[in-house]
Every structure is written in structure tokens, then in C-alpha cells.
Amino acid sequence: QVQLVESGGGVVQAGGSLRLSCAASGRTFSTYSMYWGWFRQAPGKEREQVAQIRWSGGTTSYADSVKGRFTVSRDIAKNTMYLQMNSLKPEDTAVYYCNINGVSGYWGQGTQVTVSS
Numbered sequence: 001q002v003q004l005v006e007s008g009g010g011v012v013q014a015g016g017s018l019r020l021s022c023a024a025s026g027r028t029f030s031t032y033s034m035y036w037g038w039f040r041q042a043p044g045k046e047r048e049q050v051a052q053i054r055w056s057g058g059t060t061s062y063a064d065s066v067k068g069r070f071t072v073s074r075d076i077a078k079n080t081m082y083l084q085m086n087s088l089k090p091e092d093t094a095v096y097y098c099n100i101n102g103v104s105g106y107w108g109q110g111t112q113v114t115v116s117s
């Protein structure tokens with residue numbers, strides 16, 4: 001089993017920045033060939049993926065809505081993934097979840113990000 005714990009959420013004004021962290025523990029060696037990702041879910045909306053990174057190699061991809069503003073990265077030694085969020089907008093308000101290996105994979109508990117206008 002793999003456990004994921006997110007941190008770094010909070011309240012920020014539009015145009016501000018936050019950095020989310022996702023620390024993994026447990027059988028993390030089993031995830032090194034997988035994609036790690038960040039999803040978000042706003043009230044009344046479906047959960048959507050905003051960014052992902054291939055743990056081995058570091059290949060990244062982003063949703064169009066965050067491209068150029070968000071950056072996903074990882075620290076292999078710490079088994080931790082990050083999401084640097086810049087130029088935040090009110091529409092970025094959501095609960096952000098980290099994930100390994102897609103919908104049927106591992107999930108964190110989520111961290112709230114609120115962007116005020």
C-alpha cells in the first residue's frame with residue numbers, strides 16, 4: 001500500500017501563489033514507473049486532472065486551464081511531488097488531490113485552495 005499526504009493549501013488573493021506538496025510513504029518503490037498527478041474538484045463540478053509527471057524521467061503535462069501558471073515537480077529522494085501555482089485565479093478554487101496511477105490508483109485526502117477576488 002501507498003499513503004499520500006497533501007499539504008500547502010490555503011487562502012490567497014487572486015494573482016498570488018501557493019505550493020502544494022504530496023508526500024508518499026509505504027511501498028513507494030512500486031510507483032516509480034507510474035504517473036503521479038494533481039487533480040482538483042470545485043463545488044458542483046467533476047474532478048479534473050490539472051497536471052501530471054512521470055516519476056521516472058520527469059515528463060510533465062498540464063491541463064490547458066493551468067498551462068503556463070502551474071508547475072509540477074518531484075523530489076525523488078523525498079518521495080514528494082509538488083505543484084507550484086502562480087497567478088492564481090478565483091476559478092482555481094477547489095480541493096486539490098494528489099494521485100498515483102490514475103483514477104483506480106492511490107489518492108490523498110485533499111487540501112483546500114481558495115482564491116479570493
